[in-house]
Amino acid sequence: MSLWRDFNAGxxxxxxxxxxxxxxxPVLAVSNNALNALGMSVAVAFVLTCSNLVVAAIRKIVPxxxxxxxxxxxxxxxxxxxxxxxxxxxxxxxxxxxxxVPLIVVNCIILGRAEAFAYRNPVLNAVLDxxxxxxxxxxxxxxxxxxxxxxxxxxxxxxxxxNPAVAATVMVLPPGAFITxxxxxxxxxxxxxxxx
Amino acid sequence: MRNLKLGxxxxxxxxxxAGLLAFVYLLTSPRIEREAQxxxxxxKSEVLGGQKxxxxxxxxxxxxxxxEMLVGIDTQGRxxxxxxxxxxxxxxxxAKIVDPKFLNQFKGKTNADALEPKKDIEAITGATISSRAVxxxxxxxxxxx
Numbered sequence: 001m002s003l004w005r006d007f008n009a010g011x012x013x014x015x016x017x018x019x020x021x022x023x024x025x026p027v028l029a030v031s032n033n034a035l036n037a038l039g040m041s042v043a044v045a046f047v048l049t050c051s052n053l054v055v056a057a058i059r060k061i062v063p064x065x066x067x068x069x070x071x072x073x074x075x076x077x078x079x080x081x082x083x084x085x086x087x088x089x090x091x092x093x094x095x096x097x098x099x100x101v102p103l104i105v106v107n108c109i110i111l112g113r114a115e116a117f118a119y120r121n122p123v124l125n126a127v128l129d130x131x132x133x134x135x136x137x138x139x140x141x142x143x144x145x146x147x148x149x150x151x152x153x154x155x156x157x158x159x160x161x162x163n164p165a166v167a168a169t170v171m172v173l174p175p176g177a178f179i180t181x182x183x184x185x186x187x188x189x190x191x192x193x194x195x196x
Numbered sequence: 197m198r199n200l201k202l203g204x205x206x207x208x209x210x211x212x213x214a215g216l217l218a219f220v221y222l223l224t225s226p227r228i229e230r231e232a233q234x235x236x237x238x239x240k241s242e243v244l245g246g247q248k249x250x251x252x253x254x255x256x257x258x259x260x261x262x263x264e265m266l267v268g269i270d271t272q273g274r275x276x277x278x279x280x281x282x283x284x285x286x287x288x289x290x291a292k293i294v295d296p297k298f299l300n301q302f303k304g305k306t307n308a309d310a311l312e313p314k315k316d317i318e319a320i321t322g323a324t325i326s327s328r329a330v331x332x333x334x335x336x337x338x339x340x341x
Contacts, residue, residue: 032287066202070209077213081220088224091231152288169288 006117006125010133016109017140017181018188023109026100027141028177034157037145039093041138043086043101047078048110048137049130055118056126062119071114072105079104109137144180148172243268243277250341253281256333259325260284263293267302267337275305278334283326290326298327307338 016022026044030036054074062070083101086094094101104110113133118126150156152171154164170176240251249270255262264282269275278299285291292298301317311331313319319327 061205063202063205066206069206073206073209073213077216080217084220084224084228088227088231091228091235172288173286 003125003128006121007128007132010129010136011139012136012188012192014133015136015140015188016112016133017137018185020112022112023107023137024181026103026107027144027181028174030097030100031141031144031148031177031180032172033149033153033155034142034145035093036096037141038138039086039090039097040100041134041141043082043097044104044107044109044137045131045134046082047075047104048113048134049127050078051075051110051114052118052126052130053123055114056121056123059119067119068111068115071111071119075110075114076105109133140184143184144177147180147184148176152176239266239279239281240268243279244270245276247271247276249276252337252341254333254336254340256329256336258283258285258293258329259290259323260286263326263329263333265330265333267334269338269341273306273338273341275302275334275338278302278330280330285323285326290320290323292320292323293326293330295320298330302330302334305334305338311335 010016012019014020017024017027023044026040030040051071051074055071058070058074079102082104083094086097086101113129117129121129146156148171150161151168152173154160154162154167168176171180243251243266245268247268247270249268252267252269253264254267255264257263261284263280263285266279266281267275268277268279280294280299283291283293285293298318298320302311305311305316310316311334313324313327313331317327317331
């Protein structure tokens with residue numbers, strides 16, 4: 001039961017983007033279309049789950065004083081691996097995401113989960129927490145990406161829906177990210193109030 | 197003693213991490229290089245459209261930084277095609293320079309053409325600087341070859 005709770009915490013109750021509001025930098029930057037958002041979500045999911053796994057596995061042998069540098073080493077190792085693999089096998093997405101893949105190193109979601117969860121819990125719980133948080137991050141990011149792409153470019157995953165001339169270009173520009181996130185947060189709050 | 201122990205633990209983690217990364221690098225780097233080579237070759241044949249000539253790489257200054265572009269020129273000095281390889285223009289405005297509708301206008305142009313927005317090239321709405329940069333790039337390529 002607690003395993004299931006650890007898994008689903010990140011999806012709505014503690015959604016990293018719409019609830020905890022952490023790791024917003026890549027969310028704002030790469031959510032201008034649905035495909036970029038999906039690519040970023042997959043990279044973050046890989047890094048977050050693997051780093052949670054390793055941090056939980058080594059938590060008994062890591063001295064308290066140097067846990068942060070060790071977390072950073074673990075995280076940056078997985079980030080670099082995902083960067084290489086993306087570059088080799090998905091060069092198009094790699095090009096579109098650009099500097100935001102290496103910047104996953106400083107994404108607060110990952111260090112935050114390592115410190116707040118993985119360092120204090122068994123491996124299985126930590127992995128489930130990582131998967132749940134990634135899913136929450138991915139759902140938020142992809143929904144923002146879809147909204148921005150549809151309204152701003154008139155397409156979805158690159159598939160043209162209507163004439164882009166009538167689309168609101170501002171939605172694919174930075175302000176569009178803030179507007180979309182604001183509405184999504186408001187919507188989620190409203191939904192939660194209703195449930196209560 | 198305690199500090200030394202901490203240092204050694206940290207070093208051990210660094211060594212493991214470095215070893216792992218070296219392994220992944222060896223695994224992926226041939227593919228990354230081949231991919232880069234292939235994509236350049238593909239772009240070259242794309243801008244030339246199967247004709248004989250030159251593919252000239254130019255980097256005019258755009259709105260958000262240099263625009264890396266490849267210009268295909270046939271043996272008679274006519275533009276056969278233009279491809280944007282890398283750019284940092286504004287999404288939704290200047291980024292439309294990759295649009296075939298815009299780029300196809302350059303086909304057949306020579307050194308004798310004006311190659312300027314409002315004259316013989318229709319600029320992208322709201323992206324005069326980016327459009328002008330691409331024109332300048334094509335001009336530069338025509339002089340260079």
